[in-house]
Amino acid sequence: LEEQRARWERKRSRTAKELLETEHKYLEQLDLVVTFFVTILKAKGTLKPAVLEAIFGPLESMYSASHVLSLHLERGNLGPGLENFCQNLELYGHYAENLEQANKTLKEQLRKNKSFRRFKKLQETRPQFQGRKLEDLLPLPLWRLHQYKHFLRDLLENTSPDSAEYQKLAKAVKSISEVSRWVQDIIHKRENSLQLLRVQKLLKGQKTQVLTPGRWYIREGWLLVVPSKGEELKRRMFFLFSDIFIAAKPCHPLHLLNSNKLSCQAVYPLQQCVVEKVFGHTQSHGGLLSLSFPYKTLLLMSSDQQDINDWYQSLTAAVR
Numbered sequence: 478l479e480e481q482r483a484r485w486e487r488k489r490s491r492t493a494k495e496l497l498e499t500e501h502k503y504l505e506q507l508d509l510v511v512t513f514f515v516t517i518l519k520a521k522g523t524l525k526p527a528v529l530e531a532i533f534g535p536l537e538s539m540y541s542a543s544h545v546l547s548l549h550l551e552r553g554n555l556g557p558g559l560e561n562f563c564q565n566l567e568l569y570g571h572y573a574e575n576l577e578q579a580n581k582t583l584k585e586q587l588r589k590n591k592s593f594r595r596f597k598k599l600q601e602t603r604p605q606f607q608g609r610k611l612e613d614l615l616p617l618p619l620w621r622l623h624q625y626k627h628f629l630r631d632l633l634e635n636t637s638p639d640s641a642e643y644q645k646l647a648k649a650v651k652s653i654s655e656v657s658r659w660v661q662d663i664i665h666k667r668e669n670s671l672q673l674l675r676v677q678k679l680l681k682g683q684k685t686q687v688l689t690p691g692r693w694y695i696r697e698g699w700l701l702v703v704p705s706k707g708e709e710l711k712r713r714m715f716f717l718f719s720d721i722f723i724a725a726k727p728c729h730p731l732h733l734l735n736s737n738k739l740s741c742q743a744v745y746p747l748q749q750c751v752v753e754k755v756f757g758h759t760q761s762h763g764g765l766l767s768l769s770f771p772y773k774t775l776l777l778m779s780s781d782q783q784d785i786n787d788w789y790q791s792l793t794a795a796v797r
Contacts, residue, residue: 482637489635496628497550503621504547507540510614513600523593524586531582534575535568539618542568556645559629563652569622573660577667579615619660626650626657669694676716681728685741693719696791698784703765703776710778714739717791721746722768724775745770752792754785768792 515533518524524532542565549558586593601610633646672694677687695717701710702724716723725739745768755765755776764785768775779785 485635485637489632492628492631492635493550493553493555496632497547499624499628500543500547500550503617504540504543506614506617507536507543509605509609510611511537511540513603513605514597514611517600518593518596521596523596524590528582528586531575532579532586534572534579536572536618538565539568539572555632556642559649560645563649566652566656569618570656570659570663572618573663576616576619580612583612583615619664622653622657622660626653629653676723679739680723680725681735681738681740685723685744687716687718687723689720691719692721695719695795696787698788700788701778703778705776713742715777717788717795719795720748722750722792722795743773745773745775747796750792750796752789752796754789764789766792 510533515529515537518529519526542562546558546562549555549561587597597611600606629646629650633643633650636643636646673688673692676694676697677685680687697714697716699712700715702713703710711726714725714727716725722745724742724745726742728735728738728740730736749771751769753767753769755767763778763780763782766775766777766785766789768777777788779788
């Protein structure tokens with residue numbers, strides 16, 4: 478038991494040391510944004526207060542919270558330091574919610590506001606920035622949140638359950654995990670929106686409505702359609718979403734506007750779809766899938782075994 482305790486203590490002090498070192502580094506990077514951008518811009522009035530708020534959000538408050546945390550960590554007050562810090566964790570969620578809008582506002586100001594454009598360029602040439610741009614520094618809090626989660630879990634695992642700090646650490650891990658899930662959810666939704674938008678732009682015309690609330694992008698890829706009569710196989714691009722399956726074919730390569738786009742051939746709702754693997758058709762090279770819809774049956778083929786298995790799993794999961 479004594480050996481176990483000593484091992485825990487060694488690992489714990491190593492993690493606490495690493496948490497403090499990385500917190501100092503994180504503070505240095507936040508300080509660049511707060512000192513050389515937020516504070517000076519406020520004083521100069523280059524940006525209106527609402528625009529400043531839109532770009533930097535609660536960054537100053539996050540900086541203050543981290544500063545207080547680092548002071549606690551330096552004194553070895555791990556439990557109270559984290560307890561105090563967790564009261565400010567919501568700032569990270571709000572910061573994540575605002576980040577997309579922050580980037581849009583930043584781009585807009587760089588396009589429209591000549592004095593801000595000059596100011597940003599000048600600040601970024603300072604030696605402290607080491608070639609980094611403001612755009613590189615803005616997502617840092619989200620990376621840091623991810624690190625906090627791992628550090629705190631390690632600390633909890635190496636703290637004796639009957640020690641005074643265990644409960645405080647357990648509470649902090651719970652709080653950080655909740656905010657981390659909130660942030661991951663925001664990132665996931667944003668990535669999904671970008672995928673939907675990308676597919677919408679790939680398809681010629683506006684007839685096929687891809688951008689629909691509640692729809693999730695799953696996957697895409699080329700498959701061969703096996704016709705019912707003895708015609709030749711047709712190569713088609715398929716897009717799988719949580720509620721529909723889209724078949725598309727390339728537009729003519731010489732078309733003036735749409736040469737790099739796809740023309741939608743059909744949209745199949747997944748609500749009443751039945752997915753089956755068809756065996757004995759492809760002499761063990763690749764595979765064949767049968768998709769039965771109320772008014773149509775699709776036979777889809779790939780010469781890649783892994784590819785057809787992946788499609789089968791994705792389709793059955795989406796239909797379910």
